[in-house]
Amino acid sequence: MSGYIGPFHIRNNPIFIHWTFPFGGLSVAFVLGNVTWETAIPLVVAYTTLVIVHELGHAFAAKIASQKVHAVLVTAAGGWCFADEPHSFSSRLTFYAGGIIAQVLALLITVALLVQFGNPKSVALNCFIL
Numbered sequence: 001m002s003g004y005i006g007p008f009h010i011r012n013n014p015i016f017i018h019w020t021f022p023f024g025g026l027s028v029a030f031v032l033g034n035v036t037w038e039t040a041i042p043l044v045v046a047y048t049t050l051v052i053v054h055e056l057g058h059a060f061a062a063k064i065a066s067q068k069v070h071a072v073l074v075t076a077a078g079g080w081c082f083a084d085e086p087h088s089f090s091s092r093l094t095f096y097a098g099g100i101i102a103q104v105l106a107l108l109i110t111v112a113l114l115v116q117f118g119n120p121k122s123v124a125l126n127c128f129i130l
Contacts, residue, residue, distance in 0.1 A: 014070070017074045017075075018076070046130070050103070054102055055099065056102060058072075058095060061098025062084070062086075062095050065091035065095060067083045067086060067091070
C-alpha cells in the first residue's frame with residue numbers, strides 16, 4: 001500500500017496511516033484561526049486520534065457481527081474500515097453505526113472528565129476537548 005506506514009495493531013486490527021494524515025488536523029487548526037505550533041501539533045494528534053476512535057468503532061462492531069476486519073486506514077480526509085460484508089440488516093446497521101457510537105462514547109467520557117476536573121490548563125488537552 002503506497003504511502004501508508006504500518007500496520008500498527010490495536011486489538012488485532014491492522015491500522016495503516018497515510019503520510020497525508022497531518023493535513024487533516026492542520027486544516028482544522030487553520031479553520032479555527034490564530035494557529036501556532038503549540039496548538040497545531042496537538043490538533044493534528046487529536047484529529048488523528050478521533051479518526052482512529054471512529055474507525056475502531058466500526059472495527060469493533062464488525063467483530064461483534066463476526067466479520068473479519070481487513071484494515072483500518074487513516075488519511076487527511078478521514079478514515080476507512082475495511083471488513084467483510086455484513087450478513088444481515090442488523091449487522092449492517094451495527095457496523096455503520098459503530099463509528100458514531102464510538103464518538104458518542106468519547107464525548108460522554110470527555111464531558112464526565114470536564115465535570116469532574118474542570119477545564120484543563122494544558123493547551124494540548126484543550127485541543128483534544130475541542
